[in-house]
Amino acid sequence: xxxxxxxxxxxxxxGTLVGNTYQKITGPEQLDFANEQQITFIGSKKxxxxxxxxxxxxxxxxxxxxxxxxxxxxxxxxxxxxxAMAQLLEMYVEEGPVFENxxxxxxxxxxxxxxxxxxxxxxGCYVGKEVVLGDxxxxxxxxxxxxxxxxxxxxxxxSGTVVREKCVIGMYCILHPxxxxxxxxxxxxxxxxxxxxxxxxxxxxxxxxxxxxxxxxSCVDRGKFSSTVIGDGSKIDNLVQIGHxxxxxxxxxxxxxxxxxxxxxxxxxxxxxxxxxxxxxxxLGNGVLVGGQSGVINDFGDGKKVLGYxxxxxxxxxxxxxxxxxxxxEGK
Amino acid sequence: xxxxxxxxxxxxxxGTLVGNTYQKITGPEQLDFANEQQITFIGSKKxxxxxxxxxxxxxxxxxxxxxxxxxxxxxxxxxxxxxAMAQLLEMYVEEGPVFENxxxxxxxxxxxxxxxxxxxxxxGCYVGKEVVLGDxxxxxxxxxxxxxxxxxxxxxxxSGTVVREKCVIGMYCILHPxxxxxxxxxxxxxxxxxxxxxxxxxxxxxxxxxxxxxxxxSCVDRGKFSSTVIGDGSKIDNLVQIGHxxxxxxxxxxxxxxxxxxxxxxxxxxxxxxxxxxxxxxxLGNGVLVGGQSGVINDFGDGKKVLGYxxxxxxxxxxxxxxxxxxxxEGK
Amino acid sequence: xxxxxxxxxxxxxxGTLVGNTYQKITGPEQLDFANEQQITFIGSKKxxxxxxxxxxxxxxxxxxxxxxxxxxxxxxxxxxxxxAMAQLLEMYVEEGPVFENxxxxxxxxxxxxxxxxxxxxxxGCYVGKEVVLGDxxxxxxxxxxxxxxxxxxxxxxxSGTVVREKCVIGMYCILHPxxxxxxxxxxxxxxxxxxxxxxxxxxxxxxxxxxxxxxxxSCVDRGKFSSTVIGDGSKIDNLVQIGHxxxxxxxxxxxxxxxxxxxxxxxxxxxxxxxxxxxxxxxLGNGVLVGGQSGVINDFGDGKKVLGYxxxxxxxxxxxxxxxxxxxxEGK
Numbered sequence: 001x002x003x004x005x006x007x008x009x010x011x012x013x014x015g016t017l018v019g020n021t022y023q024k025i026t027g028p029e030q031l032d033f034a035n036e037q038q039i040t041f042i043g044s045k046k047x048x049x050x051x052x053x054x055x056x057x058x059x060x061x062x063x064x065x066x067x068x069x070x071x072x073x074x075x076x077x078x079x080x081x082x083x084a085m086a087q088l089l090e091m092y093v094e095e096g097p098v099f100e101n102x103x104x105x106x107x108x109x110x111x112x113x114x115x116x117x118x119x120x121x122x123x124g125c126y127v128g129k130e131v132v133l134g135d136x137x138x139x140x141x142x143x144x145x146x147x148x149x150x151x152x153x154x155x156x157x158x159s160g161t162v163v164r165e166k167c168v169i170g171m172y173c174i175l176h177p178x179x180x181x182x183x184x185x186x187x188x189x190x191x192x193x194x195x196x197x198x199x200x201x202x203x204x205x206x207x208x209x210x211x212x213x214x215x216x217x218s219c220v221d222r223g224k225f226s227s228t229v230i231g232d233g234s235k236i237d238n239l240v241q242i243g244h245x246x247x248x249x250x251x252x253x254x255x256x257x258x259x260x261x262x263x264x265x266x267x268x269x270x271x272x273x274x275x276x277x278x279x280x281x282x283x284l285g286n287g288v289l290v291g292g293q294s295g296v297i298n299d300f301g302d303g304k305k306v307l308g309y310x311x312x313x314x315x316x317x318x319x320x321x322x323x324x325x326x327x328x329x330e331g332k
Numbered sequence: 333x334x335x336x337x338x339x340x341x342x343x344x345x346x347g348t349l350v351g352n353t354y355q356k357i358t359g360p361e362q363l364d365f366a367n368e369q370q371i372t373f374i375g376s377k378k379x380x381x382x383x384x385x386x387x388x389x390x391x392x393x394x395x396x397x398x399x400x401x402x403x404x405x406x407x408x409x410x411x412x413x414x415x416a417m418a419q420l421l422e423m424y425v426e427e428g429p430v431f432e433n434x435x436x437x438x439x440x441x442x443x444x445x446x447x448x449x450x451x452x453x454x455x456g457c458y459v460g461k462e463v464v465l466g467d468x469x470x471x472x473x474x475x476x477x478x479x480x481x482x483x484x485x486x487x488x489x490x491s492g493t494v495v496r497e498k499c500v501i502g503m504y505c506i507l508h509p510x511x512x513x514x515x516x517x518x519x520x521x522x523x524x525x526x527x528x529x530x531x532x533x534x535x536x537x538x539x540x541x542x543x544x545x546x547x548x549x550s551c552v553d554r555g556k557f558s559s560t561v562i563g564d565g566s567k568i569d570n571l572v573q574i575g576h577x578x579x580x581x582x583x584x585x586x587x588x589x590x591x592x593x594x595x596x597x598x599x600x601x602x603x604x605x606x607x608x609x610x611x612x613x614x615x616l617g618n619g620v621l622v623g624g625q626s627g628v629i630n631d632f633g634d635g636k637k638v639l640g641y642x643x644x645x646x647x648x649x650x651x652x653x654x655x656x657x658x659x660x661x662e663g664k
Numbered sequence: 665x666x667x668x669x670x671x672x673x674x675x676x677x678x679g680t681l682v683g684n685t686y687q688k689i690t691g692p693e694q695l696d697f698a699n700e701q702q703i704t705f706i707g708s709k710k711x712x713x714x715x716x717x718x719x720x721x722x723x724x725x726x727x728x729x730x731x732x733x734x735x736x737x738x739x740x741x742x743x744x745x746x747x748a749m750a751q752l753l754e755m756y757v758e759e760g761p762v763f764e765n766x767x768x769x770x771x772x773x774x775x776x777x778x779x780x781x782x783x784x785x786x787x788g789c790y791v792g793k794e795v796v797l798g799d800x801x802x803x804x805x806x807x808x809x810x811x812x813x814x815x816x817x818x819x820x821x822x823s824g825t826v827v828r829e830k831c832v833i834g835m836y837c838i839l840h841p842x843x844x845x846x847x848x849x850x851x852x853x854x855x856x857x858x859x860x861x862x863x864x865x866x867x868x869x870x871x872x873x874x875x876x877x878x879x880x881x882s883c884v885d886r887g888k889f890s891s892t893v894i895g896d897g898s899k900i901d902n903l904v905q906i907g908h909x910x911x912x913x914x915x916x917x918x919x920x921x922x923x924x925x926x927x928x929x930x931x932x933x934x935x936x937x938x939x940x941x942x943x944x945x946x947x948l949g950n951g952v953l954v955g956g957q958s959g960v961i962n963d964f965g966d967g968k969k970v971l972g973y974x975x976x977x978x979x980x981x982x983x984x985x986x987x988x989x990x991x992x993x994e995g996k
Contacts, residue, residue, distance in 0.1 A: 027535070028557045086521050089533040089557060097479040097497050098442075098461050106440055108770055108787035108805070110762075123440035123458045124474070126787045126805035126823070129762050141440070141458035142476050142494075142788070144806050144823035144841075147761040159458070159476035159494040160510065162806075162823040162841040165761050174531075177476075177494040177512040178549070178824065180841040180880035186901040186920065189750050196897050196915055199838075199877065201753040203691070213531065216512035216551040217571075217842070219880040219902040225692045225753060233528050237518040238551040239573050239591070239881075241903050241920040241938075251528055256518065256573040257591045257609065259903070259921050261938050261956075274573075274593050275609040275627070277921065277939040277957055292593075293609055293627040293641055295939070295957040309641065309957055309973065310985065319992045321642065328651045359867070360889045418853050421865040421889060429811040429829050430774075430793050438772055455772035455790045456806070473772070473790035474808050474826075491790070491808035491826040492842065506863075509808075509826035509844040510881070545863065548844035548883040549903075565860050569850040570883040571905050571923070583860055588850065588905040589923045589941065606905075606925050607941040607959070624925075625941055625959040625973055641973065653974065660983045 001026055002092050006058050006074045009039065012091060013060065013084045015076040019069035021057040027092050028085065029056065039088070042067065043081035060084050097140065104141070116153065134171065149182075152210065164222065170210035170232070178217045182206045185221040185228075185244025185262060200224060202244060209233070215240060215256065231268065249286070267302065276311075291317070333358055334424050338390050338406045341371065344423060345392065345416045347408040351401035353389040359424050360417065361388065371420070374399065375413035392416050429472065436473070448485065466503065481514075484542065496554065502542035502564070510549045514538045517553040517560075517576025517594060532556060534576060541565070547572060547588065563600065581618065599634065608643075623649070665690055666756050670722050670738045673703065676755060677724065677748045679740040683733035685721040691756050692749065693720065703752070706731065707745035724748050761804065768805070780817065798835065813846075816874065828886065834874035834896070842881045846870045849885040849892075849908025849926060864888060866908060873897070879904060879920070895932065913950065931966065940975075955981070 003024040010017040029038040031047055034056035041060040042048060048067055051059060061067055063077040078084040099120045107125040109115065116134045121127065122141035131145050134153035144162045145151065152171035157163070161175045164182030175181070187200035204223025209232035214220065218240040220228055228244055230236070233251040241259035242248070248260075249268035258276045260266070265283040272278065273292030283299045290296055291307035291314060300306050308317035335356040342349040361370040363379055366388035373392040374380060380399055383391060393399055395409040410416040431452045439457040441447065446464045453459065454473035463477050466485035476494045477483065484503030489495070493507045496514030507513070519532035536555025541564035546552065550572040552560055560576055562568070565583040573591035574580070580592075581600035590608045592598070597615040604610065605624030615631045622628055623639035623646060632638050640649035667688040674681040693702040695711055698720035705724040706712060712731055715723060725731055727741040742748040763784045771789040773779065778796045785791065786805035795809050798817035808826045809815065816835035821827070825839045828846030839845070851864035868887025873896035878884065882904040884892055892908055894900070897915040905923035906912070912924075913932035922940045924930070929947040936942065937956030948954070949966035958975040972981035 030558055033558055083521060086519075086530075086532045089535055092535050092557075093533045094535070100442070104440065106438070106770070108768065110764070124456050124476075124788050124806070140476070140478070141460075142456070142474060142806060144804070146804070146823070158496070158515065159478070160492055160512070160824055160842070164822070164841070174516075176515040177496070178492070178510050178842050178881070180824070180902070183822065183840040183880040183902065184838075186879060186899070188899055188917075189747060196875070197899055197917075198750075200750045201757045203753055203756050203758070211528070215518060216515040216553070217510070217549050217881050217903075221880070221902065225756075226694055226697055235518070235520055235529055237573075238512070238515065238553065239549075239571060239903060241901075243920060253520075253529075256575060256593065257589070257921070259938060261920065274591060274611070275607075275939075279938070279956060292611060292629075293625075293957075297956075312989070316989075316992050320988045323988070323991050324652045324655070325644070325648075327655050328648050362890055365890055415853060418862075418864045421867055424867050424889075425865045426867070432774070436772065438770070456788050472808070472810070474788070474806060490828070490847065491810070492824055492844070506848070508847040509828070510824070510842050543860070547850060548847040548885070549842070549881050567850070567852055567861055569905075570844070570847065570885065571881075571903060585852075585861070588907060588925065589921070606923060606943075607939075624943060624961075625957075656984045656987070657976070657980075659987050660980050 002094065003037075004091065006039075006076070009058070009088065009091075010076045013076060013078055013087055015060065015078040015084065016063065017074060017076055019072075019074040021072055021074045023057040025058060028088055031056065031059075039076075041081045041085045041088075043085070060088065099138075107139075110147075122159070128165065146182075158216075165205075167206040167208075167222070168227075169208045170212060172211050173208060174213045176214060176216040176218075176238070179214050180219045181208070181214075182222045183219060185224055187224055187244065187262070204228070204245070206230075209250075212236070218242070237274070243280075255292070289314075334426065335369075336423065338371075338408070341390070341392075341420065341423075342408045345408060345410055345419055347392065347410040347416065348395065349406060349408055351404075351406040353404055353406045355389040357390060360420055363388065363391075371408075373413045373417045373420075375417070392420065431470075439471075442479075454491070460497065478514075490548075497537075499538040499540075499554070500559075501540045502544060504543050505540060506545045508546060508548040508550075508570070511546050512551045513540070513546075514554045515551060517556050519556055519576065519594070536560070536577070538562075541582075544568070550574070569606070575612075587624070621646075666758065667691075667701075668755065670703075670740070673722070673724075673752065673755075674740045677740060677742055677751055679724065679742040679748065680727065681738060681740055683736075683738040685736055685738045687721040689722060692752055695720065695723075703740075705745045705749045705752075707749070724752065763802075771803075774811075786823070792829065810846075822880075829869075831870040831872075831886070832891075833872045834876060836875050837872060838877045840878060840880040840882075840902070843878050844883045845872070845878075846886045847883060849888055851888055851908065851926070868892070868909070870894075873914075876900070882906070885926075901938070907944075919956070953978075 026037045031050045031054045039058040040056040058074040104123040109127040110129045113131040124142040128147035132150040138156045140159040146165040151169045155173040157175045158177040160178040167182040184202040188197040207227040208230045215238035220242040221244040229247045231250040237256040243262035246260045246264040248266045252270045254272045255274035261280040267286035272290045275293040279297045285302035289305040294311040295309040296311040305314040307314040358369045363386045371390040372388040390406040436455040441459040442461045448467035456474040460479040464482040470488045472491040478497040483501045487505040489507045490509040492510040499514040516534040520529040539559040540562045543565045547570035552574040553576040555577045561579045563582040569588040575594040578592045578596040580598045584602045586604045587606035593612040599618035604622045607625040611629045617634035621637045626643040627641040628643040637646040639646040690701045695718045703722040704720040722738040768787040773791040774793045780799035788806040792811035796814040802820045804823040810829040815833045819837040821839045822841040824842040831846040848866040852861040871891040872894045875897045879902035884906040885908040893911045895914040901920040907926035910924045910928040912930045916934045918936045919938035925944040931950035936954045939957040942960045947963045953969045955971035959973040960975040969978040971978040
């Protein structure tokens with residue numbers, strides 16, 4: 001088990017130590033759940049009063065908060081307790097699941113696949129024809145990578161995830177469990193007799209940039225032709241749907257259960273709240289902010305904040321909500 | 333095939349038999365789909381008139397309904413036909429998928445894993461280092477359990493489900509297919525140059541109580557530190573998202589496609605309707621009822637019924653809707 | 665790599681060739697992304713002006729558009745460029761992922777399963793007791809089919825998908841990756857002491873017609889008794905939830921992240937927009953159109969267009985939205 005002295009932690013976080021504790025600190029925990037061997041943090045003034053009753057032996061706190069340290073307890077004062085906490089978490093990261101064999105004998109790897117150096121491939125994985133894995137790619141057990149897909153250096157793919165044929169995944173990406181990359185897009189045309197639907201072939205692929213993270217059970221469909229694109233550094237949460245031929249810029253964020261229909265274009269740094277949906281062919285500029293559960297059916301330019309169903313500029317949506325509340329109050 | 337006489341069914345349900353049928357009854361079916369060997373049920377007066385034309389040889393009915401039994405047909409009168417129906421279904425449960433070997437030779441089980449008595453582990457499963465399975469745990473084919481996770485007695489995990497490392501699953505739980513437990517929470521901080529996002533490590537886990545059911549393709553993310561917690565007896569439907577560090581009380585219900593963002597706290601017996609989302613850090617008291625597709629952005633105390641986007645008390649939401657309908661009618 | 669001359673393409677599409685190009689055409693691409701060896705298409709007048717700057721050597725265009733062909737470039741004039749494009753895509757479909765063995769030695773197939781002619785079963789698949797696969801069924805690697813399920817001729821099931829026991833899948837269906845078919849429906853009753861929930865057994869199954877497509881990570885739950893039914897030719901997108909005992913007619917369309925709660929009945933040709941939810945026991949007639957993210961809590965008859973939360977007739981929902989916008993504008 002990883003543990004540190006309070007001095008080691010204060011030094012690592014470049015903080016100022018107030019008070020002292022002789023505990024070996026085994027990890028971080030919330031104020032109310034911490035035990036005597038744990039360190040907590042106070043990033044908001046409203047939690048200061050809970051410090052006296054917390055069992056934690058130490059806390060990381062914002063340097064401008066006035067907090068009495070207490071006996072045999074310690075405070076590590078830092079500029080920003082939230083940021084310091086993220087640094088502290090890095091210190092407690094334990095090694096992930098083990099690989100007894102770098103390539104498990106129960107994995108099926110096509111002889112034409114190119115496997116980079118220091119790759120790890122778990123039990124039950126399938127790696128298809130002409131797949132290319134860069135160096136230090138990790139596939140946890142029961143991952144499926146189909147033919148001609150390439151996966152960049154240092155990417156990690158968790159169990160149950162499926163990447164279909166001819167897709168391109170960048171370097172240092174993380175695909176969480178049960179993700180589906182490269183399924184056919186949802187496109188049909190009426191049959192000649194007008195009574196049915198005929199599938200439109202989807203011959204494109206998915207291209208994912210570097211440093212992208214895709215949450216558990218999320219889906220990115222392949223392009224009808226051309227590619228569905230996720231830009232470098234974008235972060236996608238769980239259960240998110242990305243429709244065929246959508247193009248996402250750099251460092252976008254999509255929160256859980258949100259979705260892009262087909263052929264949506266997002267600029268750089270767009271943030272889409274949980275449960276929000278963006279309709280077909282909509283274009284959103286750089287830095288657009290879409291409120292949770294909004295339904296966006298129109299284009300919006302750089303930096304707009306939008307909200308509601310259908311989504312409008314956030315200040316107007318808030319006004320609509322205020323009007324409705326007032327009307328109820330006035331019994332209209 | 334399981335079958336019963338009408339006398340056997342009447343006895344088992346502690347009901348009163350009216351009329352008779354000599355059919356061997358092979359199972360329950362709706363009034364309009366049943367054949368002569370099936371039993372149906374009438375739990376609402378509006379269905380009484382369909383009884384004469386139904387092919388079913390028997391029906392379970394509320395004892396206060398006036399229904400003419402008909403020739404060579406039977407009624408089983410009970411206090412509550414709905415409850416009796418649930419009992420009847422138990423009588424027709426057939427054995428689940430077979431295991432020819434208790435532990436399939438194609439499963440990969442780390443030698444350090446502890447496997448309880450009478451466990452069944454299907455083809456292609458992976459059970460990692462220091463995993464502990466209690467007695468009578470069933471893993472259907474192609475389940476992945478990563479290192480140091482513990483799974484309680486009598487729990488059943490269906491195919492395609494992934495439980496990541498160091499999670500704790502209670503006794504008598506059911507995880508349906510393609511569930512993802514313990515993926516990293518969705519947490520990032522801006523990079524020092526302000527142009528990118530840096531992943532915050534998630535060193536916590538998921539702790540699931542006893543008697544919990546988690547629907548197909550649902551996700552429960554691990555805590556940043558500390559645990560994401562699902563209380564005893566809670567029931568989660570399909571495609572539900574539970575964000576990191578959320579804490580759910582006892583016997584909560586979350587219907588399909590709903591979600592909790594990060595650090596949400598639910599009391600006991602909270603019911604969340606289909607498609608509803610609860611925002612980050614919201615706290616809902618015991619017995620709160622959230623209407624379908626609502627978006628909850630504020631705390632609500634015990635017993636509140638909330639509805640709408642953003643969610644307000646249900647009676648106020650209904651008033652808003654009535655006002656809007658009236659305005660349209662009046663052509664305002 | 666597949667390629668065609670412009671003459672071959674014009675002939676195949678039954679179009680009129682204007683101008684010429686000597687390029688071997690390697691595939692279709694959007695106007696702005698195409699290279700000199702690619703063909704593009706112009707199905708809307710607003711894109712005509714981009715033709716001059718496109719690098720594409722050829723374009724498929726509507727015959728009534730006036731477009732200057734340009735030097736060493738070609739136009740293929742057709743009645744409807746969109747439809748012709750779908751035909752063109754068929755010409756460029758490459759063979760899917762390979763199967764070195766028709767039945768991979770690492771697949772586990774119960775000896776009692778009946779496997780049709782020309783079936784292909786990938787690595788790590790599980791096919792349970794008394795499963796029946798029709799001719800030409802394809803299971804990509806890591807698919808799980810549990811006992812007594814039958815799958816019709818020509819159906820394709822992608823990796824990670826799970827079909828539970830006793831389900832019936834029709835002919836020429838496609839199940840995309842990580843789909844869950846036949847999980848228990850979400851049904852519980854209060855325990856006798858009123859403090860808990862008791863699971864209601866789900867002894868029914870799922871019956872899927874012919875020509876059905878089900879998107880990645882979607883779920884169709886089994887009936888409590890009787891069947892959950894998906895009619896012939898229906899198309900379901902990704903991350904869609906179909907609750908137990910719902911019945912869907914022929915050629916329905918459900919867009920991404922939408923859902924049916926339990927016991928919903930859809931007529932033929934119903935279209936449900938992305939993110940929309942239909943409540944328990946609702947019935948929608950033939951050809952009903954449900955707008956994206958709507959919440960349908962009432963029945964609607966044939967041909968109705970409904971929209972909003974709660975969903976009302978679309979023209980009334982649009983009026984509500986207009987009234988709200990006007991009130992904000994007028995500062996009420």
